[in-house]
Amino acid sequence: MSVPAPAPRPKKGGKGRVVTGVLALAVTTVLAVVIGGQVAGGGDTSRNGATGQTDDRGQTDGGTTSRSEDGRGAPGAPEKAAPSYAQQMSEVLPLEPDFKGKGTFTAVKGEERGAEGGGEVLRYRVDVEKGLPLASGLFAKAVHKTLNDERSWAHDGERSFERVDGKEADFVITLASSPTTDVWCAKSGLDTSQERVSCDSASTDRIMINGYRWAQGAKTFGDHRMYSYRQMLINHEVGHRIGLNHVGCSKDGALAPVMMQQTKTVTTDGATCKPNAWPFPKG
Structure with missing residues (x-):
């Protein structure tokens, strides 16, 4: 009995392996095209949605705009705190000396005990x-806080200043431009035009605080004492309303009396005083 001859073994590199290699190459090529299209198109459209929406890195199409650039700030960044009352009162404000308002007034709403x-x-x-x-809100707050301070005319319980917004007021503290201040001060025979100062227009119900001085201060106090200067303006003019007159510096190096015309000078007959905002500075 004869034994059949064994079947021939396939040669290396035959047609089977060629077909398998071709299929693998085709799959690889398709995947490369898909991935390349996603990269070129900005990533997964199911995450970004319509064109222009931000992705999870805070970038719009093309990655050119950040959160900080569109005004929203970086994620988790703290919001900038509003300036305090003291900071606002210390700030020098831009206002031209001859700026002219409309000549009419608006009462600041609200009442305070x-x-x-x-x-x-x-x-x-x-x-x-x-x-x-x-x-206007800052000015009204400054007036009330200043007048009811123990160092002011409310000292030792002698007076109390109550803010109203109606016609029942004993007097009206008015913030106005220089030209309007001049008009109202002239009603009481006072000339405030030369040095752009404030006044108590005694023949009217108005105390006039010159807006230019409120904004810019005076050389006697300097920019670093704006807070104190504004308190002095209020105390000085209300001092006139309650019956007090001007006084000078009595001693070199002493605190200036609040009824001294400190916007103009802190020197009297060779004696120079230190700028001062309060009638009772020790409280």
Whole structure:
């Protein structure tokens, strides 16, 4: 019995392997095309949605705009704190000396009680000239806080200053431009035009605070004492309203009396005083 001859073994590199290699190459090529299309098109459209939306890195199409560039800030960045009252009162503000408002006034809305235990109660209203680019709310707050301070005319419970917004006010503290201040001060025979100062227009119900001085201050105090200067303006003019007159510097190096014309000078007959905002600086 004869034994059949064994079947021939396939040669290396035959047709089977060639077909398998071709299929693998085709699959690889298709995957490369798909992935390349996604990269060129900006990534997974199911995440980004329509063109222009941001992805999870805070970038729009093409990756050119960040959160900080479009005004929203970096994720988790703290918001900038609003300036404090003291910071606002210390800031020098831009205002031209001859800036002219509209000549009419708006009463600052709201009412505030005066200092507790005050003796004589004085009711005042705060008006601000229309068109004047100064914060009416800050001015009203400054007036009330200053007048009811223990270092001011409310000292030792002698007075209390209550803010109202109606016609029942005993007087009106008015923030106005220089030209309008001049008009109202002239009603009481006072010339404020030369040095752009403030006044108590005694023949009217208005105390006029010159907006230029409120914004820019005076050389006697300097920019670094704006807070104190604004307190002095309020205390000085209200001092006139309650019956006090001007006084000078009595001793070199002493604190200036609040009723001294400190916007103009802190020197009298060779004696130079230190700028001072308060009638009772020790409280």
